[in-house]
Amino acid sequence: MDQIQIQGSELKDLRIAILDPDVQRAVLHEAALDHDVLLRRARIYVVSDVLDLVQAVAKYSIDLAIFPDSGTNKDVVYVQTEIYGITPAAKCLILVNDLALTTMREALSVGNLYDLAEVGTLQFSSHLAALILNFARDRSNISGLLPIMSQLQYALTIGSNEVWRRIKPVSAKLLSHMVGAFDISLRETAYLEQAERLYFPWIEPQDYQLIVPEGIGSAANTLMTSGSWINNRHPTTTAGMLVTLVNDLAYRLNRGDDEETMVSGVLTRPIWLRHPSIRGFSQSELQRILAKVMSLADGGDLRESA
Amino acid sequence: MSRHKIAVLPGNRRKSGRDLSLDKKSYELVFDGKTMATEIIDRSQLGYLVLSIAEEDGTSLPVGRQAALKVTTAFETVCDGDWTLTSLRATGGQKVAKFQHADSDHFEEVLPVIASEAVLLRSGYRRLAFSSEADREELETHFTELKDCPAPVVVTIVADGVILRAPFDFEDNRRSLEHLTVKIADSTAALQVGRLLVIEYIFLTVRYAFATEVKDYDVDFGLLDLRLPKRIYAFTNRRFDRVPFEQEVHLLQNGNVKAVGRAQNFSVAGLALEVLQDHGLDRSAEFELEVPSLGFLVRARCARSHNSDLVLMFTGGQEDMRSLRGLYSATITSPLECRRSDNYQDFVELYQMVGYAPKDLDQRNSWWGTTESAWLAQDERFPGCTVGYRKGRALSSSLGSIPISNSCVYAHSACMVQDMEGVIGFYEGCVKSLNWVNLLDGITHYMGSYATRGRFVTRLQTSVAAYARPESLTIIYMDQLFPASELIGNRSPTIEIVPANADTCRSEVAPRLREFFDNLAAPSETLSDLHHASMSMMMRRGRPVAVIIRHTNPVPLTAVNILSRTWVFTNESWQIGRDLCAGLRIHEHFARDTFQLVVGDALEVPPEYTGSDLSKPAFFTLVAVHDFGATIASFARACYQLLVKYGDAAHGELSRFLSTP
Numbered sequence: 001m002d003q004i005q006i007q008g009s010e011l012k013d014l015r016i017a018i019l020d021p022d023v024q025r026a027v028l029h030e031a032a033l034d035h036d037v038l039l040r041r042a043r044i045y046v047v048s049d050v051l052d053l054v055q056a057v058a059k060y061s062i063d064l065a066i067f068p069d070s071g072t073n074k075d076v077v078y079v080q081t082e083i084y085g086i087t088p089a090a091k092c093l094i095l096v097n098d099l100a101l102t103t104m105r106e107a108l109s110v111g112n113l114y115d116l117a118e119v120g121t122l123q124f125s126s127h128l129a130a131l132i133l134n135f136a137r138d139r140s141n142i143s144g145l146l147p148i149m150s151q152l153q154y155a156l157t158i159g160s161n162e163v164w165r166r167i168k169p170v171s172a173k174l175l176s177h178m179v180g181a182f183d184i185s186l187r188e189t190a191y192l193e194q195a196e197r198l199y200f201p202w203i204e205p206q207d208y209q210l211i212v213p214e215g216i217g218s219a220a221n222t223l224m225t226s227g228s229w230i231n232n233r234h235p236t237t238t239a240g241m242l243v244t245l246v247n248d249l250a251y252r253l254n255r256g257d258d259e260e261t262m263v264s265g266v267l268t269r270p271i272w273l274r275h276p277s278i279r280g281f282s283q284s285e286l287q288r289i290l291a292k293v294m295s296l297a298d299g300g301d302l303r304e305s306a
Numbered sequence: 307m308s309r310h311k312i313a314v315l316p317g318n319r320r321k322s323g324r325d326l327s328l329d330k331k332s333y334e335l336v337f338d339g340k341t342m343a344t345e346i347i348d349r350s351q352l353g354y355l356v357l358s359i360a361e362e363d364g365t366s367l368p369v370g371r372q373a374a375l376k377v378t379t380a381f382e383t384v385c386d387g388d389w390t391l392t393s394l395r396a397t398g399g400q401k402v403a404k405f406q407h408a409d410s411d412h413f414e415e416v417l418p419v420i421a422s423e424a425v426l427l428r429s430g431y432r433r434l435a436f437s438s439e440a441d442r443e444e445l446e447t448h449f450t451e452l453k454d455c456p457a458p459v460v461v462t463i464v465a466d467g468v469i470l471r472a473p474f475d476f477e478d479n480r481r482s483l484e485h486l487t488v489k490i491a492d493s494t495a496a497l498q499v500g501r502l503l504v505i506e507y508i509f510l511t512v513r514y515a516f517a518t519e520v521k522d523y524d525v526d527f528g529l530l531d532l533r534l535p536k537r538i539y540a541f542t543n544r545r546f547d548r549v550p551f552e553q554e555v556h557l558l559q560n561g562n563v564k565a566v567g568r569a570q571n572f573s574v575a576g577l578a579l580e581v582l583q584d585h586g587l588d589r590s591a592e593f594e595l596e597v598p599s600l601g602f603l604v605r606a607r608c609a610r611s612h613n614s615d616l617v618l619m620f621t622g623g624q625e626d627m628r629s630l631r632g633l634y635s636a637t638i639t640s641p642l643e644c645r646r647s648d649n650y651q652d653f654v655e656l657y658q659m660v661g662y663a664p665k666d667l668d669q670r671n672s673w674w675g676t677t678e679s680a681w682l683a684q685d686e687r688f689p690g691c692t693v694g695y696r697k698g699r700a701l702s703s704s705l706g707s708i709p710i711s712n713s714c715v716y717a718h719s720a721c722m723v724q725d726m727e728g729v730i731g732f733y734e735g736c737v738k739s740l741n742w743v744n745l746l747d748g749i750t751h752y753m754g755s756y757a758t759r760g761r762f763v764t765r766l767q768t769s770v771a772a773y774a775r776p777e778s779l780t781i782i783y784m785d786q787l788f789p790a791s792e793l794i795g796n797r798s799p800t801i802e803i804v805p806a807n808a809d810t811c812r813s814e815v816a817p818r819l820r821e822f823f824d825n826l827a828a829p830s831e832t833l834s835d836l837h838h839a840s841m842s843m844m845m846r847r848g849r850p851v852a853v854i855i856r857h858t859n860p861v862p863l864t865a866v867n868i869l870s871r872t873w874v875f876t877n878e879s880w881q882i883g884r885d886l887c888a889g890l891r892i893h894e895h896f897a898r899d900t901f902q903l904v905v906g907d908a909l910e911v912p913p914e915y916t917g918s919d920l921s922k923p924a925f926f927t928l929v930a931v932h933d934f935g936a937t938i939a940s941f942a943r944a945c946y947q948l949l950v951k952y953g954d955a956a957h958g959e960l961s962r963f964l965s966t967p
Contacts, residue, residue: 031764034947041454060953183481238479276477276527
């Protein structure tokens with residue numbers, strides 16, 4: 001069957017700002033990076049002035065700012081601090097020409113330093129592209145976020161009931177089998193994973209803002225868009241639908257529903273799953289995923305273990 | 307919605323049954339390596355071409371053979387590609403030859419939305435097949451672009467008795483698209499599974515069309531799933547695009563108003579109107595078409611009539627084309643505006659802002675003192691030749707066109723303020739400007755000059771290489787050498803400048819550049835009082851080393867006035883070429899000239915220069931008129947990429963790239 005792959009999910013929301021003091025080279029970089037096959041979905045802004053770099057960070061929710069430690073009239077740590085002041089989420093990659101140890105120490109202490117690279121990187125668009133791709137990979141790293149979530153989830157489930165402590169491992173496995181079919185980046189998947197851990201159908205969307213730890217806004221955003229079979233709420237995004245769906249299925253599995261009932265239940269598109277992305281699942285697709293989850297070697301039949 | 311609005315080219319031309327627009331022109335046919343004179347009898351049937359040829363020529367044509375075909379006029383290529391001669395019959399001392407396009411069977415599937423003219427030129431369309439590895443990659447990229455486009459891409463769905471408009475829907479966010487989905491607002495549409503449909507949409511001025519069938523119709527969400535097509539057609543042919551034009555018109559015969567009607571649209575070929583009052587118009591005779599509100603008057607005759615609907619064909623010559631340009635400029639409305647004497651000051655302010663006009667007040671006044679008369683002369687002869695885009699009080703972009711020769715138009719004064727309005731204004735100006743060039747009789751090429759590393763230019767040049775690349779695009783690299791404040795150089799006794807005629811000079815220029823040379827060598831007759839060219843040869847030890855074309859004009863014609871430069875073509879190295887230019891400065895005539903140095907085949911960017919002159923590497927582009935569609939698409943792509951950088955703020959503006967501009 002002919003298929004069109006929506007490529008580059010990892011890069012579709014990536015926003016990069018690059019400062020190259022050489023105006024003519026900056027023009028070439030921007031055009032070259034915009035036409036780079038791998039980076040086509042990323043949004044890359046190349047500027048030649050520090051002021052423009054800072055403005056870009058403020059205006060376009062930049063994920064990574066790349067700038068050299070020389071060639072501008074501002075101190076590199078000053079620029080870094082200014083960017084941190086605008087948004088702590090924006091990381092900085094400093095291209096080093098002559099960075100003193102003390103300056104490096106200061107740069108590290110600001111808290112938004114992503115990495116250091118050689119200033120010669122600015123000579124070639126392909127080298128910049130490689131740096132951006134490395135950042136895209138690192139950005140998807142979820143280590144450091146999940147432990148917080150696990151603790152939080154534990155606190156939440158203790159406060160509710162034991163059943164959900166059995167449901168959650170199943171919903172997580174279901175999720176891992178489902179995300180691959182969607183145009184979702186690894187980073188979004190990480191947030192989705194976090195959101196899934198915290199999802200409980202009885203929590204109202206606005207309450208998630210109070211529960212989810214500060215600085216992990218994307219997980220909260222996903223939860224805000226989830227549906228609920230208890231509160232009769234429909235999801236408003238693909239991520240929200242997925243979180244709801246996997247918990248719904250895991251809940252039904254735990255309840256002892258047979259496969260046919262579960263699948264037909266989903267395909268009737270109840271309110272809590274009412275989002276166009278539910279169309280991605282056919283009966284056979286759902287059966288395939290359920291079969292995979294239920295036949296996991298370590299867990300055996302999940303209904304028995306539940 | 308009427309059918310003709312969704313056609314790649316207007317339906318009323320498609321249905322006309324007989325091509326009338328290019329009557330009275332002489333055509334040349336080259337088929338299977340044989341050349342002969344011909345006339346076009348019919349090109350209105352998609353995938354077919356009927357020609358008339360002399361009886362003796364016809365005997366040598368191989369019936370049933372597929373071969374390369376080319377039909378040309380003195381000015382342009384009308385048709386090319388692989389065609390099969392399917393029949394050849396004698397009639398009235400002539401032979402009528404019927405040709406079938408190699409892809410005609412495939413065209414049938416998208417018949418409802420494309421017109422025959424769209425596929426006459428090989429460069430006017432592309433067929434992208436999923437079965438081809440390379441095409442599939444391109445299609446993957448295309449649909450990813452559609453998905454990521456911040457504005458919804460609306461498609462037209464055509465089936466028997468059904469014409470719907472609906473946006474592509476990617477809300478299900480699937481990674482692998484096994485089907486395409488559109489969101490249908492009208493739930494009453496009969497779109498049962500298996501129903502055959504033709505889909506058409508526009509993205510970055512390229513029209514796409516494909517045939518498919520309904521895979522599923524999800525009434526819950528109002529989503530219609532379409533099977534992936536086997537082929538997708540991408541059309542860039544815009545030669546005959548019609549301009550919407552709703553004005554009262556009069557049809558006159560013998561000086562009397564014989565009919566009153568309401569115009570609907572017009573193109574380079576003719577005008578469509580609805581007759582409101584008929585006072586005895588003789589539809590078989592020639593008449594005059596008048597637009598009273600604009601004082602527009604041209605000769606025309608009826609190409610096709612059906613009750614009150616008339617399709618007129620312009621029959622006049624150069625003078626009428628001038629009127630037509632005036633008519634076109636009248637259709638340019640705010641925020642775009644044509645340069646006129648009452649807005650000259652705004653153009654001057656824009657050029658001053660972008661560095662085209664002198665910043666110093668005295669210098670600017672002096673420049674303006676000589677420039678104003680040139681602008682007046684151009685705007686009187688070529689109304690609408692320069693357009694600007696107004697943002698609030700000031701202009702934010704401009705683009706002008708001026709005939710540099712009888713067959714070539716030169717784009718000049720291209721600039722934009724670096725903001726969102728500047729980009730969108732420049733894009734719309736480009737489209738209007740290129741459409742305007744369509745209305746210049748005898749023009750075959752469009753020329754532009756660019757600094758090698760401009761922000762927009764770099765993007766434009768890299769993007770044309772990616773997708774919307776005009777096949778006929780030629781890039782000519784050169785070095786611009788501006789005179790230094792102090793003249794440095796020695797008269798070389800071995801160098802001699804001798805007058806030469808065009809033919810002698812032409813033979814010394816690299817074959818790749820001869821078309822370009824021709825356009826520089828003979829300035830337009832329309833501007834003969836404002837633009838002159840003289841040719842000479844630079845000789846060393848009796849051997850020609852360079853060809854010189856010296857352009858002069860009494861007043862600056864454009865903002866930067868490239869039409870006053872001295873061109874030096876040499877087959878020596880860059881270093882020797884620059885030395886030759888330095889040597890030229892010693893001659894009184896050339897002392898303060900700016901040289902456009904072209905070396906060899908002009909395929910290389912000039913190396914860095916450390917001589918006395920100020921060097922600014924640049925390049926010229928030359929593109930054939932029939933490739934305007936692809937040229938506009940490359941402009942659109944470059945502008946689109948700049949515009950998406952503005953994020954959500956540009957959302958509203960982006961929709962302009964998704965419809966016919």
